Amino acid sequence: MADPTVKDRPAQWPSPWPYDFPVEGKVPAAPDKVARAVGAEPAPLKVTRRDAFGAAFLAWGAFLTAGGLGSLGLVRFLFPNVSFEPPQKFRCDVPTKFNRDSVDETWKTNGVWIVNTEGAIIAISTVCTHLGCTPNWLAAESKFKCPCHGSGYYMNGVNFEGPTPRPLERFRVYVDPADGFVWVDKTRKCQVEQGTCEASDFRIPVA
Ligand code: FES
Known part of the structure; x- marks a missing residue:
């Protein structure tokens, strides 16, 4: 039978049909809507045991996953952040490798310049x-220059320009008799302005 169109509406109006007059291409309403429209009781929703177990399984899975992630977050607080700082004591090179009146920047990442000046090897803080x-x-100008506010220091770390109030600090430096190498010990430091850097612990005399 051909689909009825608007002009083919049945004589009885409103239509006895359970839903509005069909239009070409319209998807018919779901059966339960049809049932409701005609006043019948909708078919009862069927939930099988399998459906119930599936839903319970999903709910428990989500619950346990959330609980597990939360517990992991708590456990994370039991462990401090590890900071991978350079060692406080480290071996550099043999004394003869440090030329007179020179600054060796090899250990700058360790926070130290090894400087041979004024007849001694010293370890200056960066x-x-x-x-x-x-x-x-700045090798060409033979000085340390701070990029932040312009403080300047001589090769021996003594300040001479800019806002800094005092010289760069120095660390303990020594030759280990076991290997003949220069070692730096950052756990001990001295301050030039207090005269503590004159101690033998903070300078290695060189010829
Ligand atoms: S921090 Fe170096 S001059 Fe200010």
Whole structure:
């Protein structure tokens, strides 16, 4: 039978049909809607045992996953963040490798310049004594220059320009008789302005 169109509406109106007059291409309403429209009781929703177990399984899975992730977060707090800092004591090179009146930047990442000046090898801290930036060694000008506020230091770490109030600090430096190498010990430091850097622990005399 051909689909009825608007002009083919049945004589009886409103239509006795359970839903509005069909239009070409319209998807018929679901059976339960049809049932409701005609006043019949909708078919009862069927939930099988398998459906119930499946839903319970999913719910428990989500619950346990969330609980597991939360517990992992708690366990994470039991362990401190590990910071991979360079060692506080480290071996450098033999004393003869440090040329007179030179700055060796090999251990700058360890926070130290090894400097041979004024007849001794010293270990100068790379921390600016103004506000803690890291100065640069300007070989052409033979000085350390801080990029933050312009403090300047001579090769021996003594300040001469900019806002910094005092010289760069120095670390303990010594030759280990076991291997003949220069070692730096950052657990001990001295301050030039206090005269503590004159101690033999903070300088290796060189010819
Ligand atoms: S931190 Fe170096 S000059 Fe200010």
